[in-house]
Structures are given as structure tokens and as C-alpha cells.
Amino acid sequence: MSLQALAEVIKERLGTLAKEVRIAKGHVEIVTEGGRLTEAARALKEMGFDHVKSVTAVDYPKEGKIRVTYHVSSYLKEDLSKYIVGLSVDVPRDNPIVETLVPLWNSAEFFEREVFEFFGVHFKGHPDLRPLLLIPELAEKRVLRKDFVVREEGIYEGVPHEYK
Amino acid sequence: MGAGVGCPREGKVYAGNLNVAAKRAREILYGKLKLGEVVDWATTFSLWPVHLMTSCCGAEFAATWSPRFDAEQYGALPWISPRQTNFIIIEGTVTRKMACALRVTYEQMVHPKFVIAMGACALDGGLFYNSYNVVKPWEVVPVDIYIAGCPPPPEALAKAILDLRKKIREKKMASRWLTEGWREDREYLVPKEDVCRWWRP
Numbered sequence: 110m111s112l113q114a115l116a117e118v119i120k121e122r123l124g125t126l127a128k129e130v131r132i133a134k135g136h137v138e139i140v141t142e143g144g145r146l147t148e149a150a151r152a153l154k155e156m157g158f159d160h161v162k163s164v165t166a167v168d169y170p171k172e173g174k175i176r177v178t179y180h181v182s183s184y185l186k187e188d189l190s191k192y193i194v195g196l197s198v199d200v201p202r203d204n205p206i207v208e209t210l211v212p213l214w215n216s217a218e219f220f221e222r223e224v225f226e227f228f229g230v231h232f233k234g235h236p237d238l239r240p241l242l243l244i245p246e247l248a249e250k251r252v253l254r255k256d257f258v259v260r261e262e263g264i265y266e267g268v269p270h271e272y273k
Numbered sequence: 274m275g276a277g278v279g280c281p282r283e284g285k286v287y288a289g290n291l292n293v294a295a296k297r298a299r300e301i302l303y304g305k306l307k308l309g310e311v312v313d314w315a316t317t318f319s320l321w322p323v324h325l326m327t328s329c330c331g332a333e334f335a336a337t338w339s340p341r342f343d344a345e346q347y348g349a350l351p352w353i354s355p356r357q358t359n360f361i362i363i364e365g366t367v368t369r370k371m372a373c374a375l376r377v378t379y380e381q382m383v384h385p386k387f388v389i390a391m392g393a394c395a396l397d398g399g400l401f402y403n404s405y406n407v408v409k410p411w412e413v414v415p416v417d418i419y420i421a422g423c424p425p426p427p428e429a430l431a432k433a434i435l436d437l438r439k440k441i442r443e444k445k446m447a448s449r450w451l452t453e454g455w456r457e458d459r460e461y462l463v464p465k466e467d468v469c470r471w472w473r474p
């Protein structure tokens with residue numbers, strides 16, 4: 110199965126669950142709406158996508174949203190195992206709550222904990238939502254959001270104007 | 274060399290014949306050195322680094338004890354349990370959670386104990402100088418020797434072990450720790466910050 114064919118199959122399978130299905134660089138990207146993430150994930154699982162490779166998030170401060178992306182793939186179905194599918198959902202930045210996908214895909218558990226500590230996204234129904242890599246004080250600062258500022262050295266002060 | 278021939282190296286220090294080696298060592302040392310100096314001399318030959326790999330410098334640490342560079346020739350053998358070691362090499366970046374592990378490991382080691390901080394990260398953060406999650410090892414444990422480089426080559430680590438041995442004998446680090454129970458360059462043995470605070474139940 111080619112990537113195009115996979116995108117077609119997914120579009121057909123998800124129907125109205127997906128707001129958008131498109132081919133990004135080497136993988137299929139699906140965007141769903143807030144309340145339909147679990148249904149879309151279940152449909153993907155029934156297709157044969159049996160594990161989560163990573164969960165990540167992107168912060169869009171201007172649009173006031175955070176996009177949480179689950180990258181899923183398959184171990185057991187050979188024709189699907191070549192591809193990665195990204196299942197995204199947009200949540201508001203000031204109150205980010207996502208329905209957890211741990212009951213469907215066990216491997217999402219630790220990834221969701223990471224997204225929780227770095228972006229402050231709450232996963233409703235997660236069995237053990239604690240910070241994983243950071244100490245709790247740091248996790249409260251949501252360190253990977255764009256408005257968290259790190260100290261910088263003034264090494265670019267001498268850069269000429271035309272390059273600024 | 275040949276078996277059966279009277280050994281021409283009789284009386285020299287070599288590891289093959291322990292009785293001869295002990296006799297020879299006694300001849301060298303007995304009555305010539307003070308007890309403290311013997312302690313320092315002996316400590317330089319029994320440095321046991323605990324293997325606490327905090328970051329990528331650990332790869333160079335492993336290479337240092339591989340057959341090519343063979344740091345065991347300096348009397349240092351990596352060991353797993355902190356309770357049977359007296360020497361810790363901080364292998365690179367120390368994150369906030371690892372700082373607690375580092376401190377706990379350091380506390381468990383037997384006196385007299387020594388610390389080498391390895392890599393740019395252990396000096397001043399290195400690549401991660403502005404990271405929110407990195408602590409400087411000198412805020413957590415007292416450091417004897419620093420090695421620069423990212424990562425430092427195995428030769429540099431071997432040189433650092435030799436420097437540490439020199440420092441132990443010149444500054445009488447081992448014997449003074451035993452007789453006086455402290456060293457003046459160790460004024461802040463306890464870190465100012467509670468590195469394990471996140472861990473309390």
C-alpha cells in the first residue's frame with residue numbers, strides 16, 4: 110500500500126471524525142476535533158494501528174491553542190508497519206484537557222506524562238498523571254511552552270545590522 | 274623467561290610473586306615513610322570509581338577502562354556498589370533528578386573519598402548552560418579535579434586519575450581525612466540547596 114492509498118483508506122474509514130486528512134512529509138496527518146479523539150483513535154486501532162510511537166505537542170500562542178499529536182504505527186500488520194500516522198487534536202491554551210488514550214494504547218502512558226509535565230496538558234482519565242522527567246516545581250512552569258524564557262548569553266550582540 | 278632457569282629478576286617488584294613483592298615493598302617503605310604517607314601511597318593504588326553514568330561522557334569513561342587505554346593500570350577499577358567505592362567520576366551533565374542520585378551515592382561511599390568532574394557540562398553546564406533542568410556538580414558535591422572537553426578523550430581521564438593520585442600524595446588527602454576528619458578545602462560538604470526535595474513523600 111502506498112502512502113496515498115493509505116490516506117484514502119483512512120479518509121474513508123474515519124469519515125466525519127476527521128476534520129482534515131493530509132499527507133505530510135512521509136506520514137499521514139489527521140486532525141480531529143476535541144470530543145472525537147477517542148472515536149477516531151478507536152477507528153485507527155480497528156484498522157490495525159496497535160501502538161503509539163510518540164506523543165508530542167506544539168504550542169501556538171498567537172492562536173491560543175496547543176496541538177497534541179499522537180504518532181501511531183503497527184507492529185503486526187506488515188503493510189501498515191511501514192507508515193506512521195499522526196493523530197492530532199487542538200485544545201485551548203488556557204484550559205488544555207484531552208481525553209486519555211491509555212485504555213486503547215498502553216504505550217501512550219509515559220508519553221502523555223511527558224506532555225503533561227512539559228506543556229501542562231491534562232489527560233482526563235490517565236491512570237497515573239505525575240511528572241516523569243522534571244521535578245514537580247519545574248513541571249508547574251510548563252517549560253516547553255513558548256512563553257517560558259531561558260537565560261541567554263549576549264553572544265549575538267555584535268551581529269551586523271543587515272543580518273538582524 | 275625460560276622455565277627452570279634461575280629467575281634473573283629475583284627481588285624486583287612484580288605481581289607474579291606476591292611474597293617477593295611484599296618483601297620488596299617493605300624494604301622500600303619500612304622506616305622511611307611516616308604512617309600517614311604510607312596511607313596516602315596505598316590509597317593512590319586503590320581508587321575504586323563508582324559507575325554513575327549521568328550523561329554521554331559515560332561512553333568515554335567506558336573507553337578509558339577498555340583494553341586500549343586500560344586505566345586499571347593506575348590502580349582504579351570501576352565498581353557498581355557505592356558502598357565499596359571511594360571515588361566518583363561525574364560523567365557529564367547532571368540534571369535535577371540525577372543531582373539527588375549523585376548526592377545519595379556520594380554519601381554512601383566510604384571515607385576518604387574523591388570526586389572528578391568530567392566534561393564541559395560538569396564545569397559550567399557546557400551545551401546546556403542555560404537549561405532549566407541542569408545543576409552544576411560543584412553545587413552538589415565537592416570536586417577535586419575538573420576535566421575540560423566535550424567529551425574529554427580517554428587519555429584526559431587517565432591523566433586526571435594520575436593527577437588525582439599526585440594530589441592525594443602531595444596534599445596528604447587520605448591521611449589527613451583519617452586523622453583530622455576533615456579537609457579545609459571541603460568547607461561546604463553539604464550543598465546549600467536541598468537536591469532531593471522533590472523526592473520527599
Ligand code: SF4
Nearest residue numbers: 365392393394423424
Ligand atoms: S561534556 Fe559533552 S560529552 Fe560530556 S556530557 Fe556534556 S555534552 Fe555530553
